[in-house]
Amino acid sequence: MAAKDFTAFIFARGGSKGVKNKNIRLVGGKPLIAHSIASALESSHIGRVIVSTDSEDIAAAAKAHGADVLMRPDEMASDTAPEILAWRHAIESSKDVFKEGGQEIFLSCPATSPFRAPQDIDAGIERFQKGDCDIVFGITPSDSNPYLTMVTIGDDDLVHICIEGSKAVRRQDVPSVYDITSCVYVTSPDYVRNCERLIDGRVGYVEIPNERAIDIDTEYDLYLADLMLTHPFEGKA
Numbered sequence: 001m002a003a004k005d006f007t008a009f010i011f012a013r014g015g016s017k018g019v020k021n022k023n024i025r026l027v028g029g030k031p032l033i034a035h036s037i038a039s040a041l042e043s044s045h046i047g048r049v050i051v052s053t054d055s056e057d058i059a060a061a062a063k064a065h066g067a068d069v070l071m072r073p074d075e076m077a078s079d080t081a082p083e084i085l086a087w088r089h090a091i092e093s094s095k096d097v098f099k100e101g102g103q104e105i106f107l108s109c110p111a112t113s114p115f116r117a118p119q120d121i122d123a124g125i126e127r128f129q130k131g132d133c134d135i136v137f138g139i140t141p142s143d144s145n146p147y148l149t150m151v152t153i154g155d156d157d158l159v160h161i162c163i164e165g166s167k168a169v170r171r172q173d174v175p176s177v178y179d180i181t182s183c184v185y186v187t188s189p190d191y192v193r194n195c196e197r198l199i200d201g202r203v204g205y206v207e208i209p210n211e212r213a214i215d216i217d218t219e220y221d222l223y224l225a226d227l228m229l230t231h232p233f234e235g236k237a
Contacts, residue, residue: 004047006125007097008040010067011086012111013077014055019219023053023111024061028229032216033058034065035114041066042118045125046107050097052090053077070094084192091189098189105129106189110182112216114225116208123206124184134191134201138183140213147174178205181213 012023012033024031033051040046051062052070054077059069070093076086087108097103105128109121120138128136144150146162148171154160168174184206185198195201211233216222 003044006045006103006105006107007048007050007094008043008046008107008109008121009087009090010036010040010049010051010062010109010111011083011090012051012053012055012058012062013072013086014053014058015077015079017079018217019222021057022216022222023055023058025222027114027216027222027226031061031065032114032222032225033061033111036109036111036116037062037065037067039116039118040109040121043121043125044118045122049109050090050094052086084195084198087192091192104188106187106192108185110185110215113181113183113212113214114216114229115212115214116183117212120183120206120208120212124186127204127206128186130204132202133204134195135185135187135198136204136206137185137198138181138208138213139178139205140181140208140210142177142179143210145171145174145177147177178207179213181208182215183208183213 010033016022023033027035037049040049049067050070051067052072053059054072054074062069070090072086072089075081076089091098091106105125109116124136124138147166148168150162151159152162191201214225216225
């Protein structure tokens with residue numbers, strides 16, 4: 001497809017329990033969701049953004065920042081509803097996007113990644129278009145490692161390293177590990193329709209720098225994101 005011909009989806013429900021009204025809270029002077037809409041529209045491949053939501057307030061914010069809106073049923077926006085159901089609803093409700101000869105990828109840019117860059121979206125699309133994977137995740141280097149610095153508390157009420165039997169004492173001795181980010185997911189409509197878990201297929205990746213991989217899940221995350229956007233880190237003096 002030609003440049004700017006793809007449609008991206010953002011899934012933002014109104015009933016967030018951890019951070020009330022999270023998707024429309026102001027971060028850096030704009031609603032949280034506005035940052036994801038902007039990064040998608042600035043991508044080299046995205047010409048349209050559709051926000052799937054159950055909330056009229058989120059819908060209004062999305063429209064104000066350049067997105068179209070798809071209202072989803074309440075049962076697909078509960079705390080217990082898997083998000084993949086909302087993805088399937090979006091696919092089946094967007095016949096103009098996924099018509100025969102139309103868009104052959106499904107792209108999700110979650111609202112909780114305000115530092116995502118347009119080039120992260122471009123990289124995800126271009127990685128998926130290589131054709132050797134079922135889905136592409138954004139990943140970022142993890143600060144912790146289950147072989148070395150991640151522990152569980154056992155039945156004996158003592159700390160145990162997560163990877164049992166690991167004798168590693170230096171980071172250089174262990175495999176690199178990564179966190180899955182909420183920056184970008186790229187897959188096909190058929191994979192969304194048929195998979196049980198997103199990670200069950202052949203999973204490709206794009207690596208996202210730590211500073212762009214921050215995911216908003218708590219009030220503290222929201223505070224840090226606002227601080228970073230209003231007082232950007234300039235590096236060492």
